[in-house]
Amino acid sequence: MGDVLREGAASLGYVENWLLQSDAVDYYAQDHSLASPFQHFWSLSIQGQIFILFPLVFVALGAFARRRGLAYEKVLTVGFAAVFAASFAFSVWFTAADQVQAYFSLPARIWEFALGSLLALAIDRVRIGQGAALVMGWGGVASIVACGLVLDVQGLFPGAIALWPTLSAAAVILAAQNGGRFGVHQVLASKPLRKLGDISYGLYLWHWPVLVIALTWRQREEAGWLLGTLAVLVSVVLAWATIRFVDTPWRAWRWPEMRLRNGFAGVAACVLVGVAPIAAVQGSVQTTTSQVEARAAVDNPGPRPSTRTTTTRPPPRRA
Numbered sequence: 001m002g003d004v005l006r007e008g009a010a011s012l013g014y015v016e017n018w019l020l021q022s023d024a025v026d027y028y029a030q031d032h033s034l035a036s037p038f039q040h041f042w043s044l045s046i047q048g049q050i051f052i053l054f055p056l057v058f059v060a061l062g063a064f065a066r067r068r069g070l071a072y073e074k075v076l077t078v079g080f081a082a083v084f085a086a087s088f089a090f091s092v093w094f095t096a097a098d099q100v101q102a103y104f105s106l107p108a109r110i111w112e113f114a115l116g117s118l119l120a121l122a123i124d125r126v127r128i129g130q131g132a133a134l135v136m137g138w139g140g141v142a143s144i145v146a147c148g149l150v151l152d153v154q155g156l157f158p159g160a161i162a163l164w165p166t167l168s169a170a171a172v173i174l175a176a177q178n179g180g181r182f183g184v185h186q187v188l189a190s191k192p193l194r195k196l197g198d199i200s201y202g203l204y205l206w207h208w209p210v211l212v213i214a215l216t217w218r219q220r221e222e223a224g225w226l227l228g229t230l231a232v233l234v235s236v237v238l239a240w241a242t243i244r245f246v247d248t249p250w251r252a253w254r255w256p257e258m259r260l261r262n263g264f265a266g267v268a269a270c271v272l273v274g275v276a277p278i279a280a281v282q283g284s285v286q287t288t289t290s291q292v293e294a295r296a297a298v299d300n301p302g303p304r305p306s307t308r309t310t311t312t313r314p315p316p317r318r319a
Helices: 002-012 016-022 041-068 072-097 099-103 110-122 130-150 160-175 184-188 191-198 200-218 225-252 260-294
Strands: none
Touching: 002 016, 002 041, 016 041, 041 072, 041 110, 072 099, 072 110, 072 160, 110 160, 130 160, 130 184, 160 184, 191 200, 200 225
């Protein structure tokens, strides 16, 4: 329970990846029933760290471009290309040296986000013919699916092999809207997939704790087809409810945007909602532990000395 509470607090602070690094957690351990329900927050933690780091990079590169009189977009391209190259080289080295630690490492993952930034900078300038887009789009989707079937994620990521899924995703994005009537975008933009995309964030939040709780409840190391299907369905329902009744109303609420202090108050309220149950459970655990320790002498007195008295008879007299 103590480890779960630590990971809950680390997830709230977007430092779960650092905690898992320090604990040398094997993310792909065979027995998932022993895993923390917060373990998957490592990737959201890295995203949160990127959301702080990358704006600083934008500001720094913008200041450099103004001072030198250079085109901002070109400076961004060169800057993120340098970030990509440095992080990718580090990722390849660190993965080979210590894959478990590299898996949760921010420096070893930055290149994946830098690749996305480079794609965003280049996408309006790239012109792809309909035939090429058709091949790129469907080939990218097939390649992404193949990653989950072929790659040894446990032993290889996030090194050079991570180029496979990231470049596949880039191919799908570049091919969007250019593949004609048979292009992959016709399927990806369908209503069912768009609905699934709308709840994808909530689905990521819920799928792992639902799976861990299900495995613990059934006392199993891995889910079969029935338990796995039920876990997916429950996760989808919870994801929909979270987006519908929490995320959408919050984003539509204008009060936090009216004043800066309102925004800080809203953030503080969100933090309180997350911290309060963790603190309550932590306090309950500590209280229970203290009570058990206080009663230890009463509940487990140990061996007691015998109260029976023994009479030692004198040796018989000799005749």
